[in-house]
Amino acid sequence: MQVPKFRQADLLHMMSYDQGGTHHSSLEYGRKSADQGKGILPAQQLTMGVPFYGRHSRSGEWTTYEDLVQKHWPLNPALDAVDVPGGASIGFNGVTTMSLKTNHTLQEGLAGVMIWEVGQDCRLQPVVHGSTTHVRTCPEDEASLLLAISRTLAAAKRVRMRMPGWRTGVDPTEL
Secondary structure (H helix, E strand, O other): OOOOOOOOOOOEEEOOOOOOOOOOOOHHHHHHHHHHHHOOOOHHHEEEEEEOEEEEOOOOOEEEHHHHHHHHOOOOOOOOEEEEOOOEEEEOOOHHHHHHHHHHHHHOOOOEEEEEOHHHOOOOOOEEEOOEEEOOOOOOHHHOHHHHHHHHHHHOOOOOOOOOOOOOOOOHHHO
């Protein structure tokens, strides 16, 4: 049941990750989160949370996507898990799943995706902070999750991020 005229929030960022089990953020879990969220709020007030990290299937410890790329390159874009010692795995969202989740948000009319945490993607460009330069860590452009999201949005002819006035034409009292 949707909350009528929900005015207390502009957006609800659905934490569509950190589910228990062998994979903490499957495509199916993202779809389920979107369906549940749309039962509470209008789709245009929801974002699907996507992780830029993986979780160990047994211990629950997290590993940044950047570290996964560094340790397991070449990483098949369709992979969403890598095997680790002891018969366990680290579940994450690969490039293909990130594109599918982004497409799903577009198809469902959601406000977009919310990334946790963008600094955990591999870097496409060096970053200078004071006297320290953090080098590029993406072995190739196609390894970046943020670039996968951006390319998916561009292919759909959608703007990558909200800009001032993103609700132009929407009367907030009607939400």
